[in-house]
Amino acid sequence: MAVTRLPVGLDTPLRSIVGRLASSFTAKQITTARELLDWLPRRYVDPKRPTDFTELAAGEQVVVVGTVRHAESRRMRGGRRSIFEAVLVDEAGHRLLLTFFRPYGHPGKLVPGARVVCAGKVDRYRQHWQLVHPEYHVLGGEGDDGPVGYGEGPVALYPEIPKVGHMKVAQAVDLVLHAMGDTVPDPVPEEVRQARDLPGLMTAYRFVHQPRDWAEKNLGWERLAWQEAFVIQATLARLRHSSEAVPAVPRPPREGGLAEAFHAQLPFALTDGQQRIVEEVRRDLARDRPMHRLLQGEVGSGKTVVALLAMLEVVDNGGQAALLAPTEVLAAQHHRSITAMLGPLAEAGMLGGADRGTRVALLTGSQGAAQRRAALLQAASGEAGIIVGTHALIQEQVQLADLGLVVVDEQHRFGVEQRDALRAKGADGTVPHVLVMTATPIPRTVAMTVYGDMEVSTLRELPGGRQPITTHVVTADRAHWVSRTWERVAEEVAAGGQVYVVCPRIGEEDDPDLPEGDTVGPGMPVPEPPEGQEGPTLLGVHQVARALRSLPATRALRIAAVHGRQPAEDKDAVMRDFAAGAVDVLVATTVIEVGVDVPNATQMVILDADRFGISQLHQLRGRVGRGSKPGLCLLLTQGTDEDAPERLRAVASTTDGFELARLDLEQRREGDVLGASQSGGRSGLRHLRLTNPRHAEFIAQAHEDAWAVVQADPDLEQHPALLDALSRLDAERAAYLERG
């Protein structure tokens, strides 16, 4: 009976190519040819530049290159067995002993003058470094029967697999590369490869595993990174394509409507940036396809006004707009400020309300039953044109008469599912337009990778007259600065300003009092940390509020505290008092981080500032200097001047949010960038480094090409290999990319 041999492909089981060797890889879930080829070298050694043996360390798994200086077999003392030893030297002549207790086969290969790659675990033997029974391969030697694939080019070193030597991996990879032939289905289409001058997939694998020189190695890796960008962009392009397939109700500008009236009554002129984005959004809303736009802009750049104009346009068209805030504090604040900005326009049906006005309803998870019922009714009847709320808003029971626009504020706090649930609430068969606002500037590469399916609008300028924020780092070794801080706070209040004091933790109500003294902050004596807690005592909201109430400099001030564990009404009441000027100093956790807008607040003191990340500090600081007076931000840290973290200095040195976002990105791992902290998993980015300028270029190229491919062939019928690659994007990443 004739046996048909299936052609070897990337999904061929490893066992049918490499036989018993395959079992070495099962521990790493490597069972197919593709999985082995994707087991990428960790680094390379350059056989032309031999390893410096003085840099070896006992117990380390190494791969080294050297020259055999001397080799001999000798009989073990008293025994019949013999031992073979070869002395390998590096360029400077440092020695490494290769020892074989079963000499058979080695003396013929490890001859003086031979250049050898060796892999094994380094030991110390007498005065020497030693490798016992190393795997090795003679470079460029005759009768090349060792682990194949090693030539004069860089030698690939693989991540360690327990009990499997480097050379076994190299050998298996070599077998697979040979079995595979030159072409395999390539997710990057031929015409794209040609246009971008990219090698084919198999060539890339060969370059990565068995480069003939460093240029090939780089080319191979770049091609894999490019492919990754391409597959991600294709995913986003398809997402976009499918969301374009669902209709939305067009909400074109209406003459004589609320939007126009509101615009006319604004006490300021829109900045050029605001004007431009208002136009962009207006065009989007007029289309019968859902808007899908990300609005990013510095803290205080005036995003809310832009969003409000969009919401009013929808209301002018008989629809409703929902504004989602990440916290109750913010939702309440948006409700307050929108109501205030609209004035009579938000008092439809009330005495003194404008004829064609609307209502703004607030829906949060914690409001009283009666309030909630009233708000739900307004939402369901359509009486409220604007509904502001937290995610409670999207619970099942909320009925909206005609949801035309969803505005998501401070998007990074929102989960994907929550947004999706709301998007489903459009009128029959349509979806609402979506505008996502974020105050965390996103570097272009991240925007394209994470939000690539959205249009991005960026507000770079701040409204004119906005005062700069000055930031200083105050360290524990500057005791006078620390006490001066609180005097500055009192002076600020005396001059009519208000102050935020931010702590890294809430603490417990019964936390021990801070020692009475003339200061609070770094350098002061602190209570012993509770048992079992390590590191310095971090100041808590309760403690600090109490301490400031007794500190000579601040005890006359009106001090209040706000944090996430308070009931919503309490939080709300405190924020209202602060906004109304009835509180001078607000001691808070990061609940005030996003969006809180009290123009009279001019100073911020951040305690244990080293506990916060760059973007977070920048966000926090954005709470001050929002009015006509300049802002001051003091970053206190228990460290000394010398070891104050670099990021504190960075935050103190610039107020350019984009620059800070870039620094933040550099300091974080890619996983965090793509929101792994939100989803709790890894980002799945294997090759792309969003901070690498060359990769940024790849992303831009891949974006262009992938969108063109998807445009021409949305179902990817002509591109099965790409379709296959898309389906292999792991579920988690796909879910992540669907955000927005």
Ligand code: ADP
């Ligand atoms: P963001 O949400 O982008 O942080 P906001 O929309 O809250 O900023 O605006 C911050 C403050 O600036 C608000 O008090 C707002 O009324 C005010 N503002 C917005 N646009 C302008 C403008 N063009 N000129 C002056 N002030 C503005």
Ligand code: MG
């Ligand atoms: Mg805002």
